[in-house]
Amino acid sequence: MHVLILGGTAEARALAGLLHPHTRVTSSLAGRVANPRLPEGEVRIGGFGGPDGLARWIAEHGVDRVIDATHPFAERISFNAARAAATAHVPLLALRRPGWVPAEGDDWREAGSLEEAAAALDGLGGRVFLTTGRMGLAVFARCPQWFLVRSVDAPEPPMPARTEVLLDRGPFTLEGERELLRRHRIDVLVTKDSGAAATAPKLRAAREAGVPVVVVRRPPVPQGVETAASPQEAAAWALGRTEL
The missing domain is CATH 3.40.50 (Rossmann fold)
Structure with missing residues (x-):
């Protein structure tokens, strides 16, 4: 199985580390950071050319599952991923860390x-x-x-x-x-x-x-896309398990 992880977040790197011993993993980084921290597994850097380009890449490289682990504010790539996954007929999961919650005394x-x-x-x-x-x-x-x-x-x-x-x-x-x-x-x-x-x-x-x-406030996840709150939950989804 080949899993494509979109994003260079800490959660994306943790997810790649969890999946790499079990299956082929490719992490795609946007290339906006000069010296990114690289995850385990295969890495590609740069854009795909929009949702159609991403859909072609998914098909050409035999991707079975896509996990959008981009920054919560990377709205454009998240919507491109949703369109591309639908076009390529592959399952898509959005990994989103929980948002902050105000505490007593916050203004x-x-x-x-x-x-x-x-x-x-x-x-x-x-x-x-x-x-x-x-x-x-x-x-x-x-x-x-x-x-x-x-x-x-x-x-x-x-x-x-x-x-x-x-x-x-x-x-x-x-x-x-x-x-x-x-x-x-x-x-x-x-x-x-x-x-x-x-x-x-x-x-x-x-x-x-x-x-x-x-x-x-963070933008919403594209409509209809399943979500996970942790790398462990996302890894279990990718491997078809109930938990990791």
Whole structure:
């Protein structure tokens, strides 16, 4: 059996490690990160050319099952995967880590998009910690606030005029996030609901410091696509087992 895993997330790497001893696995990475952490098994880097290209690749390489383990906000590839799997007549599963849940003392403001998040900044503070990744910064370009932008790779313009870029990769520690908020005098945090444990300490640090958080809601999984919440659950599905 040949399983195609879409995505370079920590969950995707864990899933490849679980499947690799049992079956052929190919992990497909988008190639947006300069030095990605590579999973076990076969790896391909780059796009497929849309859903039709992905469907052709699935057929040409004898793929039996597809698991979409991309970032929860990789909406385009998720919908391409759904169309491609339907075209190629192969089962598709979406692996989605659970989203974050506010705790007592949190001051969260939900936003449906980055545009809504930018609009929500008015009146919240003048020094923003922006952790939404290096893409999509253009929507904040006209904001008057000062921004600390953290991303794995350097973002490209357009971006806010008053911006400091911090290149770093998680996992992040609670003590490190506390120090970052203090040192940069952050008074508002903007993040996506990625749900990752590696980046969750910033939420506790913000709660402790009384810093409001603008949380961008994740897009829905394509209609009709089955989901799994953990690599173990996804691996069991791929191998046709009740559990792993």
